[in-house]
Amino acid sequence: MTPDRFGLYVHIPFCVRKCPYCDFNTFAVEREAVRTFLDALRRELELLRDRFAPPPFDTLFIGGGTPTVLSGSQLSDVIGWVRDTVGLQPDAEVTVEANPGSVTVKGLRAMEASGVTRVSLGVQSLSDELLQRIGRNHTVRDVLVSVEQIREAGIPSVNFDLMYGLPGQTRREWIDTLTGAIALSPDHLSCYSLIIEEGTPFADLHREGRLDLPHEDDEAWMYEETLRMCEQAGYEHYEISNFARPGHQCRHNLIYWRNDEWLGAGPGSHSSWQGQRHWNVRGLAEYAAAVRRGVLPIEGREELTADERMDDTMMLGLRLTAGVSLTAFRRRFDRDLLAVYGSTVERLRGLGLVEIEDDHLRLTPRGRLLGNRVIAELLR
Ligand code: SF4
Numbered sequence: 001m002t003p004d005r006f007g008l009y010v011h012i013p014f015c016v017r018k019c020p021y022c023d024f025n026t027f028a029v030e031r032e033a034v035r036t037f038l039d040a041l042r043r044e045l046e047l048l049r050d051r052f053a054p055p056p057f058d059t060l061f062i063g064g065g066t067p068t069v070l071s072g073s074q075l076s077d078v079i080g081w082v083r084d085t086v087g088l089q090p091d092a093e094v095t096v097e098a099n100p101g102s103v104t105v106k107g108l109r110a111m112e113a114s115g116v117t118r119v120s121l122g123v124q125s126l127s128d129e130l131l132q133r134i135g136r137n138h139t140v141r142d143v144l145v146s147v148e149q150i151r152e153a154g155i156p157s158v159n160f161d162l163m164y165g166l167p168g169q170t171r172r173e174w175i176d177t178l179t180g181a182i183a184l185s186p187d188h189l190s191c192y193s194l195i196i197e198e199g200t201p202f203a204d205l206h207r208e209g210r211l212d213l214p215h216e217d218d219e220a221w222m223y224e225e226t227l228r229m230c231e232q233a234g235y236e237h238y239e240i241s242n243f244a245r246p247g248h249q250c251r252h253n254l255i256y257w258r259n260d261e262w263l264g265a266g267p268g269s270h271s272s273w274q275g276q277r278h279w280n281v282r283g284l285a286e287y288a289a290a291v292r293r294g295v296l297p298i299e300g301r302e303e304l305t306a307d308e309r310m311d312d313t314m315m316l317g318l319r320l321t322a323g324v325s326l327t328a329f330r331r332r333f334d335r336d337l338l339a340v341y342g343s344t345v346e347r348l349r350g351l352g353l354v355e356i357e358d359d360h361l362r363l364t365p366r367g368r369l370l371g372n373r374v375i376a377e378l379l380r
Pocket residue numbers: 014015017018019022023024026064065066099122
């Protein structure tokens with residue numbers, strides 16, 4: 001059984017400088033490295049086409065890193081290569097991640113002309129003091145200017161990435177950021193709490209007790225206020241951390257949450273294709289060397305069993321407010337969801353944490369507050 005939607009993720013592995021909490025696969029931007037990377041990416045797309053023969057993609061997500069360290073015309077070239085080699089559906093959603101202050105109207109117009117439908121802006125906070133504390137190199141003013149520019153260029157959908165649970169952040173500051181963000185009227189909001197990732201400077205500071213993180217009660221309060229404020233402002237809460245105006249849900253991320261199929265290109269990118277996961281080498285030099293030899297730069301792969309794929313479908317799908325479709329589950333796995341997970345579902349139903357409605361199993365509002373803890377109960 002083939003899934004309904006196919007996505008392509010392209011990883012642009014460059015940033016102007018590394019943020020101290022980030023463990024993404026990024027390198028300092030440097031002209032020669034960018035050229036080498038773009039040559040390799042073009043070739044990798046051809047190799048992906050030859051190996052997997054994917055149907056035209058429904059979504060393209062250009063993420064990073066900071067994709068907008070590339071010029072508008074370089075990004076347009078990347079989209080053109082995707083269209084010409086692996087193919088995009090005529091109504092494809094094409095997202096580019098951008099950092100505030102890293103875009104120009106000219107670059108954005110070039111992106112719009114090449115089919116970009118959505119810009120995801122890494123706003124993070126609307127407090128200059130906090131932005132500085134978390135090592136971002138943009139200001140609140142950059143956010144305001146970038147939003148104007150994106151709209152002027154005619155790009156139809158804008159997402160803001162925001163973070164809460166930041167060092168020294170108070171409840172008041174988060175409310176101010178969220179209020180300011182909503183006032184700018186983005187079409188979509190992603191609100192994630194800061195995660196301390198091993199191997200980052202923030203992890204060292206945290207170990208040394210030098211990171212003044214909000215208490216977990218404050219963080220839970222911030223999350224609950226986020227739900228209340230976003231819903232009151234007309235955003236649909238469609239995934240644990242994501243909110244959208246009607247018609248602006250992120251179709252690419254829905255592919256991940258519905259456990260459909262996607263291919264990744266670029267160093268360190270991951271793919272999930274026909275029951276197999278694989279991931280690329282992270283280093284730029286190894287990546288470029290592999291594609292120069294005419295082989296996909298795959299570092300590792302794993303075959304998933306049917307049970308693992310079912311568990312993944314549950315784990316990801318329950319993040320969605322709509323939940324997991326019982327019919328789609330049966331179509332995909334030829335098994336009844338309740339025959340596989342029935343006793344746990346009954347127990348969680350009894351506790352008021354999940355419900356079955358309109359052919360979907362989903363978390364109740366109470367279950368959503370406990371989120372991952374409830375989902376973990378269902379995994380075998
Ligand atoms: S800009 Fe984004 S990807 Fe780049 S280092 Fe900062 S958080 Fe990581």
